Amino acid sequence: MARKMECIAMLLAGGQGSRLGILTKTIAKPAVSYGGKYKIIDFPLSNCVNSGIYTVGVLTQYQPLVLNDYIGNGEPWDLDRMDGGVHILSPYQQIEGTEWYKNTANAIYQNINFIDKYDPEYVVILSGDHIYKMDYSQMLAYHKEKEAACTIAMLEVPWEEASRFGLMIVDDDGTIKEFEEKPEKPSSNKASMGVYMFTWEKLRSYLLDDEADQNSSNDFGHDLIPAMHKAGEKLVAYQFDGYWRDVGTIDSLWASNLDLLSPSTGLNLDDPNWKIYSRSPSSPPQYISDTAQVQNSMLAEGCQVEGKVDFSVLFDNVTVEKDAVVRDSIIMPGSKIKSGAVVKYSIVAENTVVEEKASIGKRPEEVDMDTWGITVIGSNITIGKNVCIGANEMIDSDVLEVAK
Amino acid sequence: MRSNDVLGIIYSHSYDESIPELTNVRTMASVPFGCRYRMIDFPLSNMVNSGITQVGVITKSHYQSLMDHVGTGKPWDLSRKREGMFILPPFNNASPFGNHDNRIQSFVSIIDFLRRSRHEYVVLTDTNTIYNFDFADLFKFHTKSEADITVVYKHGKRPILDNIMVMNMNEETKRVGEITLSPNGNDEVDYSLNIILLRKSLLEHLVQSSFCLNHNNFERDVLQRNVKNLRVFGYEAPGFSALIDSLQSYYEVNMQLLDPKNRRTLFDPKNQIHTKICDNVPATYSYDCNVKNSLIADGCIINGTVENSILFRGVHIAEGAVVKNSIIMQGSVVSRDSKLNCVITDKDVSITPGKNLSGDTAYPIYLGKGISV
Numbered sequence: 001m002a003r004k005m006e007c008i009a010m011l012l013a014g015g016q017g018s019r020l021g022i023l024t025k026t027i028a029k030p031a032v033s034y035g036g037k038y039k040i041i042d043f044p045l046s047n048c049v050n051s052g053i054y055t056v057g058v059l060t061q062y063q064p065l066v067l068n069d070y071i072g073n074g075e076p077w078d079l080d081r082m083d084g085g086v087h088i089l090s091p092y093q094q095i096e097g098t099e100w101y102k103n104t105a106n107a108i109y110q111n112i113n114f115i116d117k118y119d120p121e122y123v124v125i126l127s128g129d130h131i132y133k134m135d136y137s138q139m140l141a142y143h144k145e146k147e148a149a150c151t152i153a154m155l156e157v158p159w160e161e162a163s164r165f166g167l168m169i170v171d172d173d174g175t176i177k178e179f180e181e182k183p184e185k186p187s188s189n190k191a192s193m194g195v196y197m198f199t200w201e202k203l204r205s206y207l208l209d210d211e212a213d214q215n216s217s218n219d220f221g222h223d224l225i226p227a228m229h230k231a232g233e234k235l236v237a238y239q240f241d242g243y244w245r246d247v248g249t250i251d252s253l254w255a256s257n258l259d260l261l262s263p264s265t266g267l268n269l270d271d272p273n274w275k276i277y278s279r280s281p282s283s284p285p286q287y288i289s290d291t292a293q294v295q296n297s298m299l300a301e302g303c304q305v306e307g308k309v310d311f312s313v314l315f316d317n318v319t320v321e322k323d324a325v326v327r328d329s330i331i332m333p334g335s336k337i338k339s340g341a342v343v344k345y346s347i348v349a350e351n352t353v354v355e356e357k358a359s360i361g362k363r364p365e366e367v368d369m370d371t372w373g374i375t376v377i378g379s380n381i382t383i384g385k386n387v388c389i390g391a392n393e394m395i396d397s398d399v400l401e402v403a404k
Numbered sequence: 405m406r407s408n409d410v411l412g413i414i415y416s417h418s419y420d421e422s423i424p425e426l427t428n429v430r431t432m433a434s435v436p437f438g439c440r441y442r443m444i445d446f447p448l449s450n451m452v453n454s455g456i457t458q459v460g461v462i463t464k465s466h467y468q469s470l471m472d473h474v475g476t477g478k479p480w481d482l483s484r485k486r487e488g489m490f491i492l493p494p495f496n497n498a499s500p501f502g503n504h505d506n507r508i509q510s511f512v513s514i515i516d517f518l519r520r521s522r523h524e525y526v527v528l529t530d531t532n533t534i535y536n537f538d539f540a541d542l543f544k545f546h547t548k549s550e551a552d553i554t555v556v557y558k559h560g561k562r563p564i565l566d567n568i569m570v571m572n573m574n575e576e577t578k579r580v581g582e583i584t585l586s587p588n589g590n591d592e593v594d595y596s597l598n599i600i601l602l603r604k605s606l607l608e609h610l611v612q613s614s615f616c617l618n619h620n621n622f623e624r625d626v627l628q629r630n631v632k633n634l635r636v637f638g639y640e641a642p643g644f645s646a647l648i649d650s651l652q653s654y655y656e657v658n659m660q661l662l663d664p665k666n667r668r669t670l671f672d673p674k675n676q677i678h679t680k681i682c683d684n685v686p687a688t689y690s691y692d693c694n695v696k697n698s699l700i701a702d703g704c705i706i707n708g709t710v711e712n713s714i715l716f717r718g719v720h721i722a723e724g725a726v727v728k729n730s731i732i733m734q735g736s737v738v739s740r741d742s743k744l745n746c747v748i749t750d751k752d753v754s755i756t757p758g759k760n761l762s763g764d765t766a767y768p769i770y771l772g773k774g775i776s777v
Binding site for chain 1 (some may be wrong): 438439440478479494662664667670671673676677678679681684685686687688689690691692693695696697698700701702703705714715
């Protein structure tokens with residue numbers, strides 16, 4: 001038996017993130033690059049260690065290779081521990097047969113043995129698709145204070161966007177009275193952030209019930225939590241004020257990266273008391289040449305800039321050659337923007353080459369607003385010389401010839 | 405390279421006295437260099453990239469910052485159960501030779517470490533040199549020449565240091581016929597970068613016999629004295645290399661990194677220079693900053709003008725500040741409307757608003773660690 005832990009975290013990282021299209025063709029969503037040097041999963045992992053939670057189970061299923069490599073033994077997050085630490089939990093074969101993780105609650109159900117090993121009082125369920133800095137230890141204190149069975153982190157969202165979220169109606173002392181899943185006419189603007197703190201004993205018994213229920217879709221939000229609510233368990237909402245974004249779509253991923261360039265958005269990664277840790281490659285310092293013009297941007301190590309970069313995020317080892325222009329874009333590690341090429345309102349994935357004088361993406365003003373969108377160029381491909389890729393495109397293979 | 409046949413020995417306090425400004429609070433090995441590195445990163449990374457799996461780091465004094473930097477050797481993949489990195493501090497009790505005042509004493513005091521290692525060869529390096537090449541090629545040359553000792557050299561102006569070996573070699577074979585120590589004159593010469601490859605048994609023998617005769621100068625009493633009896637060869641360091649012999653040359657060598665040609669070999673993507681990881685955020689460039697011909701590390705926030713400069717991690721340049729031809733080390737802050745030209749600031753220096761400091765490329769101003777101007 002491992003040493004007893006008060007609270008352990010289970011991180012749901014198995015989602016495909018299909019709305020990110022080609023960016024998640026070969027990697028799981030939590031492994032998507034974010035913010036110049038991070039991956040999305042760095043945020044929940046760093047939150048865990050910063051909150052004093054040193055045992056984290058990462059549940060993987062979809063395209064786990066990159067994610068497993070990235071997490072490794074957890075050393076970058078100080079999660080290589082004698083007791084606990086980070087563990088990758090993939091679906092496995094059992095006497096009754098082999099089963100994929102059917103849904104969120106089922107994924108935790110299949111790992112009851114893992115959790116039991118640490119005999120925790122509390123389990124916090126996290127997901128690998130959000131960008132936020134949050135102290136789970138404060139949430140745990142609140143959970144204990146309220147003597148709740150389940151505490152759900154909650155964020156007040158703008159009313160006009162409320163209908164996109166799972167909402168909660170909360171009374172004055174924080175108790176959740178009702179849930180509304182993406183309602184047309186929202187009666188609350190308190191949205192669930194997908195962060196759940198459970199008393200393990202309660203969660204364990206509801207997981208068993210949920211699994212036994214043939215009609216359940218084994219989802220936390222749809223089935224398990226409503227079942228607890230119905231049974232009269234105490235469910236409370238824990239209010240979070242701060243930056244939180246679901247980066248599950250191309251638009252939100254793009255916008256959230258660029259949020260880093262506006263201090264007013266409230267996401268400050270340069271906080272010595274709440275560092276976001278990541279597995280960093282060894283790269284030389286970034287070089288800004290005589291001919292370069294870099295403004296309002298964030299650049300990671302190993303970048304070489306000789307061209308113009310404006311309002312963009314460049315990941316490590318990106319090259320922007322002379323007379324190339326990168327504007328309002330996200331360029332992921334190792335990509336090359338060659339001389340005279342122009343990249344606007346785009347996301348260029350890892351190790352892609354944009355050849356000379358190619359043009360990618362369009363400004364919203366340049367095209368019909370109804371058809372405009374962020375252009376996405378997949379990883380490890382080449383966009384040929386003079387090739388022009390318009391707005392709202394998604395390219396996942398070489399485009400070498402100029403379209404006639 | 406039969407690289408796991410080679411044991412690496414790094415001399416962390418080589419020529420500390422040549423840049424007293426920077427080594428006042430640290431040893432040569434932990435002097436910051438090139439935006440994000442410390443001097444020791446270069447020999448350590450070279451060794452590891454060449455396949456060396458055991459490295460001893462000889463220390464003398466002021467090595468706290470070095471220990472902090474290298475830790476267990478993890479960033480260089482040297483935190484191992486088998487072999488890995490060993491810090492060899494002075495072992496001062498009981499033994500009359502137990503300090504590291506000179507190289508011969510140092511080797512004698514680490515003789516047990518040398519004997520215990522299973523390696524056949526040793527490569528000795530200093531930490532005031534910058535280079536990036538594969539020691540496997542050095543090893544091949546050593547074997548092919550049937551050398552007893554191979555010394556890596558650079559052609560150029562003689563560094564202003566004591567005990568710098570200037571070597572006279574046969575042009576064809578590169579066999580060293582004569583070694584002179586720090587000769588006068590300003591000519592271009594072939595001088596040693598103090599990367600020396602030899603058999604471990606030979607090192608032990610040479611050091612022991614010199615020690616018995618009360619010799620104390622490794623270059624003179626071991627190498628120069630034996631240049632005729634042994635087959636000593638020179639191997640020219642390929643790619644970019646440099647030796648730092650003064651604050652002036654420290655400044656110049658940093659500035660040489662602004663040349664893409666030098667960076668190409670020094671920062672070869674296949675043989676990266678590794679360093680301690682600090683988890684800084686990427687560098688942020690503001691709306692009206694102006695950066696030209698500069699090297700910038702993670703964590704910098706740039707709101708002003710930066711030209712021909714080297715900025716270490718976490719440097720803040722405020723609006724209206726102008727930094728030219730300068731080296732700004734980790735955590736320093738240049739406030740609003742201050743102007744710096746040819747300045748080296750050590751770590752955590754703060755320049756208050758409206759200051760104007762100007763040195764010369766031939767004589768940069770140095771501001772010590774933590775100073776506020």
